[in-house]
Amino acid sequence: MIVGTTYVRQPQLKNLTRLYPGIRTRVTGPFLLLIAIVAILAVFIVTRLVAGSIQERFNNQLVDSANAASNAIVEIERQQLATLRLMVFTDGVAAAVEKRDVANLDAWLRPVAANAGLDAMVIFDANGESMLWLRRENNFDLTYTALPDTSVDDWHSVQRVLAAQSDPLGDKFVDILGDDSDSLLYMSAPIRNSDGQVVGGIAIGTSMFNFARRVSEQSLSAVALYDMQGNVLGQTFRINSADALTLPASTVADLMIRVQDTSPIEALEIEGTPFQILYAPFEIRSETIGLLGVALPSNFIVERSSTSRNIFAALFSSLFVGVVAIGLMTARTITRPVQRLVETTRAIRDGDLSKRVDLHTPDELGELGTSFDHMTDNLVKKNRQIRKLYLQQLQETARREAVLTSIRDAVIVLSTDQEIIMQNPAAGDLETRLENDVLSERRYHQIFENPGRFHDPVVVEMAKGYFSTVATPVHLETGELIGHVIVFRDITPIIEAERVKDVMIQQLSHELRTPLTAARGYTDLVKMLDATNLSEQSLEYLDVSLKNLSILEHMINEVIEVSVVSSNQFSIDAVEVNLTDVLEEAAAHWQPTMAQRDLEFEIDIPDSVLCVEGDAELLKQVFGHVLRNAYSYTLPGNGVALIVEASEDDVVVSIVDKGVGIDDDEINRVFERMYRGRSADAGPTDSRGLGLGLYLTQQIIEAHNGTVTLRSKPEVGTLVEITLPLSKRSEYSG
Template identity: 25%
Template sequence: MRSKARPLLTYTILVIIVMVSLGILLAQLTRSYFITILEERISVESEYFVTYVEGFLQGEAVTRDSLNNFSEEINTSLVFVSDDGEKLIDTVEVNEEVNEETKDRIINLVNQNEEEMREGKLVEDVFYYPLPQTIGDTSGTLILISPVDSLSNITKNIWLIIGMTLLIGLIAIFFIGFNVFANYIRPIRAAAGVADELAKGNYKARTYEGHFGEAGQLSRSINILARNLQKMTTSKGMQENQLEAVINNMGSGLILIDEKGYIQLVNRAFIDSFGGSRRDYVGFLYHDSIPFTAIHETVQNIYMFEETVSETFILPLDIDRKHLEVTGAPIFSDRKKWKGIVLVFHDITNLKKLEQMRKDFVANVSHELKTPITSIRGFSETLLDGAMKDEQMLVQFLEIILKESGRLQSLIQDLLELSKVEREDFHLTIEQINMQNFLSDLVPIVQHHAENKNITLETNIEGHTVVEGDSSRLKQVFINLMSNAINYTGEKGNVQLDFKEYEDHVIVSVKDNGVGIPEEEVPRIFERFYRVDKARSRNSGGTGLGLAIVKHIVEAHHGSIQVHSEVGRGTVFHVKLFKEFTNN
């Protein structure tokens, strides 16, 4: 409020100073003017006054009464003081406007300033004019004293006029100032306030536009500027959010390095791959933040050749490894000025694994097919060379050929089965399965095999639980698991089939106390053709594809399979199946 009233107060004080100065100037000019007029009048009439005084002092026709009357008529007192200080003439007593005290003061002033004897002076409201004269043998000073009440009245009138003018002026200034403040100063201040808010980033600030003239134009321009800034900020914010969302949700890691080698941007995928947080990278030199020589060389090649470079390197992660392909490209401005480089990291681990799986699959299939085919061909050639004439050898060789052909057939059948369950259009025939009855029907199938090895087969599958699934495919799963448990358990061992029910799922466990699986081999047992003990697996008639088929069938039911094993103490497989089958 104080700042708003400051201009009006300043203008008011300025006007008061001007008006008071004008009053003082007019009063002084009026005073000087009156003194000049009186001096001229008395100077002209002085000879006439001197004649009267000479006539009185020389005893001629002028008497004291006539002299007093004369002084009273002209309203001017006459005082003649000799050089000896004697007052020879004094008509002050007939003039009521001049008192004795003023007269004595004037006489003292005249005696003190003899060199200014020809100048009139004003003492209070009385004007005196000294005239040095020699009348006869008497020398002295004739002092003409005249009251000037009109001068005081005029001065009062001047100050009264100035006061009224000042009052009217102040009122006019108030209204004019208020109008100027309302129409110009206040809009400008409001616009300045909005400009300050805009400078602080508050682009929602607005000012009133109902003013006219330049102030109104300023208000409208400020509001237009605010709206444009708000639109630009909103648009820029949306673009930044969209760009940030795109960069952070990229499946590939991204890093932006400026022309000096400092990291300016990293996305979420990059942090997920390399670890740490944004503050560990942004603002630091790339070779200090990224401890991989392959990346350093890629960046240096881009700086050196100024062209797109692609490299492949391996990123070690604890006990695992991740294969990354980094593609880097230089960044130039519109004027071909170097701005930095951008690196994109593509995770090709799955592609590498797929390629390795394909190589392993071809190698394993070739190896698995080679053994029975070689055996069949070798024994066939032996028979053709004459061994078939020996009946005992003929029967033995034919049995070996039959066994190897059966093994070959089993291998091909498992390959076809695995290929079928891995296809995207693999179809399950979903039905309601009573799990207790279902598992009970499977036990007799493997019971004979267990009895041949003197293995005890225990079951704990009580209850009545209905699960949705494909019974024929689930039959493959549990027969395979129980057969493996029997195959890898020594004589007089124990195999246990357990069933547990939960709110929305069931868990079927197949447990044995056989040879077990080494801990480092457990993650690989579901790979195709992978065998922990290759010689033992072949002797048991396994193809190395059974667990791979089991895993695919369980996952097709949206379930899961887990393995816990200790070498020499046995293995347990847990199959989790949901009661309701969903296609999501």
Template identity: 25%
Template sequence: MKKMQTQVLAIFMVLFIIFGSCVVFFSTQLMQNYVNENQQEDLLEQSKLVLSNFDGLAKDKAAFSDLKEEAIKVKEYTNQRITLIDLNGTVIYDSKIDNYVSLENHSNRKEIQAIIKGESQGTDSRTSESTKKRLYYVAQPVLSQSGQLIGVLRLAKPSEEVNQLNGQIMQSIVMFIFLALLLTAGITFLIAKYIAKPIEEVMNVAKKLSDNHYEVRFSGNGYGEINKLGQTINELAESLDDQMQEIDQNKERINELINHLVIGVMQLDEHRNIQIVNPAMCQIFDMDSNKLIGKSYAEATKSYGLSYLIEKAYRKKEIQNKEIYFYFPSERIVDANVVPIAGKTKEDMNLIVLLYDITEIRRLEKVRTDFVTNASHELRTPITALKGFSETLLDGAMEDKVILKQFLEIMLEESTRLNLLVNDILELSKLEQRQVPISFEEVVVKEAVLSTFKLMNQKAEQKKITMNLFEEDSVKIEGDKNRLKQILANLVDNAVIYTKPGGTIDVTVKKNKNKAMITISDNGMGIPEDEINRIFERFYRVDKGRSRNSGGTGLGLSIVKYLVENSNGKITVESKVGLGTTFALIFPLRHL
């Protein structure tokens, strides 16, 4: 506020000083001209008055020198310098110079020349060569009794007297201007203070608004248009406050949305540094957001394909899209989209990088493709057999009773296998879509195992395989009894198939902390280590020929895996080639 008052006061003072200086200058010039003219007129009147004492006093120009006596008398009642000069320019008398005889010839003086030329009077203003002072000169013609010009009477007055008067006038004007300036400055200061206070308050409010302090308001201690301006500022502050709250809310919503997107989002500035990154992107890069923000994207991604795509977007300023393979920190397939965002200038361009992890989608597509291929292959064998034997019988083989019976038995076996395969495919499809109802109830694990042994007993006895149950703890789980039997039946059946005659199958039931654990172990052929991770894939067989010959569809373990997971359980496998295989089922215990 003081700064504004000082500025207003300074501007007014400068204007007043300029105006006052102009007034002083023009007033002084006017007064000086007026005084000079007045003094010259006064000197002219005095010269005429003095001249009246000399006109007609001398008979001729030879008697002009006799006028010196009269000049000495006139000197007594006038303070002006009196000089008598003949027509030759010789000074006859000078009231201020005692040795006037030594004065130079005055015929070249301007005022003297005017008289000699016949003018009624002559005037001039110059510095006197004899007195070295600036004087005003007035010359009058001196006439003889006959009216003939016989000489010149000249009066002179020092300009110091005129300048002294001018100085007094100027001093008075300057004093008046100075007093007026002080009085006006005081009034201006008070008015500026009164005006500046509300304006300064409006400025402070506007400054705080520019600094994002939207709670400030104008107090309303203004007047007229200033008060209206303050009210407008208050309305602006309220509008900005509402808008910022809405922006903050939208920003928070957008941040929540970005942070919960399954798509990786990353914003790059014009310097290729990361400004925004969401958790999904951090997971793809396997790095914390604190280590990513502010760093170059090249430090975050080790993918040449993504780097090339980003640089291409910076260069062409166009949206880029490509499917990219990541090999570090883990193998991934991502659908990358790079979107340029224009800034204030062409160089100030940001990028939004969107990475959608489609690794699982591609894996499922491959699994689906493999499933269709394998299912077609598995279905082709029994269908081809049925078609071939049917055509053979129709071609006449049905007349041979022995061949007819043999072919019909094969066709029955193949149709049974085909029926099992179709049923397993439908069952697996339902499990994948969670369309198989599971009723959770109390299930005694020992009873489910013994029921499975009864089902598999005949098949085990054919290979002289011994099945043992070891119950370390009495275990009850929360699950579906029939689905548990189906799981155990598949696992025990596989154990019987892949165990050599005379082998052993052990089922152990126990508690492990708050979980129930069921292990099915055999001493069969085992599974190679590099194939263990694939045994739950559909139609995958470790021993393809033996499994197919045994009547298996290749879908049993896939069905088991889905049944276990739908029952809130977990299945693991350990195996050594030639030593056997152990499957472990882990289910939550029944809470009493």
């Protein structure tokens, strides 16, 4: 699979050729386009500069209007506070409220409301019930109508007044009440008696329409007042309906965030007239109750910008026409040589490798033509070489396939992505054998998943047979790994032959035991009965015979044990074994033998009971094997040590000798079956054997869920560590 390459079909390519511009267009087009862009940008920039200057002056005027509007709001608030104070502190008002003397309240406060131009006034008692509610009839005179008494205790400002609350600015509070077309701004204040107790309150109201009109008169601009939901509370735009000014709640929320840092200006078209409106917080008593919009018509900015744009557009259009004429004349001197080069490349593309450009102009195009002709000559040579190499590769591939097919072993070439690149027929036959064997097929695919585990040959049982499996890594010269070659060799006949051999050896060994036992018994009998009649030399001969018979018996026992292990008949009858007793018995057995050869035998066995799950006889045999090796390869005057260390979970038995040691290149093989290293004949004693002792030791210890490790250094000595898991009855004392 080729990644990153796009193939275009021939019809599509022809369509693209017809649509794609020619070289002349591509040479002059960008130049002309650049000139056009520069002209347009110049017109745009100059126009923008003019419009920007006008816009800047307009923005400054809008900001001045907004400042004037803010000052007007502050002035209205100041006047409202002054009116409230005058009403609250009028003599007799507090007593009249306590007595609900509506007549005097009306007589005293109606003139104050008329002088202040209020649109509404409400006097309420300590329970939030209105006592006197005056409402201005229209905006043309100061005639007030008394409204029926009703409860105002649901007003937020009334609740705070009656609760005698105050904020940093005092005890006056604000509410906006009424519908969108008739909303009023109420400012409420408490009325206190001579004891300072709140006996009621006064709320004076200003129509939001009149509020906006007064702000507009001061700022000389159109004004719109919004609540927090975007509804228009009051406005002075000359429009038929205030719905065109209504803002969505989301827009209001966004503007409320923006006005904290700046004064946003938005463009707005209302009934065909363009406006620019500046938004600011609408605050009364330092409490933001909505948005203030100050607007000015912006149609004169558009008119001035259009006039400037038309003038500059005409100027730069004239320059553009002149540049086009010069560009076309220049393009002709470039496109003619290029067209000749194109015709030659098309001929070569169609297979005519004899075609040449033959362009000799003294410029870059001439050099390009000469280089192209030289490249074509090299292409012809390379084409011949590639064809020759291709034929050689075909022959080499055929030879490799023939060799791979002739191999009887199953061979599979695997990529680093665990994908099979190549396999021979034997591999296909093996996969066929695995089709109905789920377990074997799983083992087969596990080899592909981690071929690195099989760099050394490993015997794998599958498809009712045994296969020696080895995975050889394949590297490039740079050392990069590109895959593995995995070989499956069917060694089932060899394994079966080994099993037959083990059975024969086991049977033969059993047969040899009987005459061997008899020979040893008769030799012991002769030595015992005729000891007084035999010469000293005869007794020596008998001792040598008994010694060799013992060695032969030991070898036969080892052969039988190895045969049992190899034939999968090996198992242990696990019972709880006192390992301390086993080790002490082994130490007691070998202590006199060590002393006879002048070997210092160090024994360090704890007094506590160390119990393991296993077979006592097999464990005795293990320690006998290891102590025998230590005895056999240690020179007189040196020492052997038996050291036992226990933890909470394990016991470690270390057998150390100061013998001849083992070479580094043999340490990894000492546990192999029938292996006798170079040190086997270097010891001070006759250590003849079959090389089975450590092999059996490892098999027995692993059957007890333990481990055996060996470390050695030539001429220094050897350390064998045997680790076994302790059972729960062990008396570990730390």
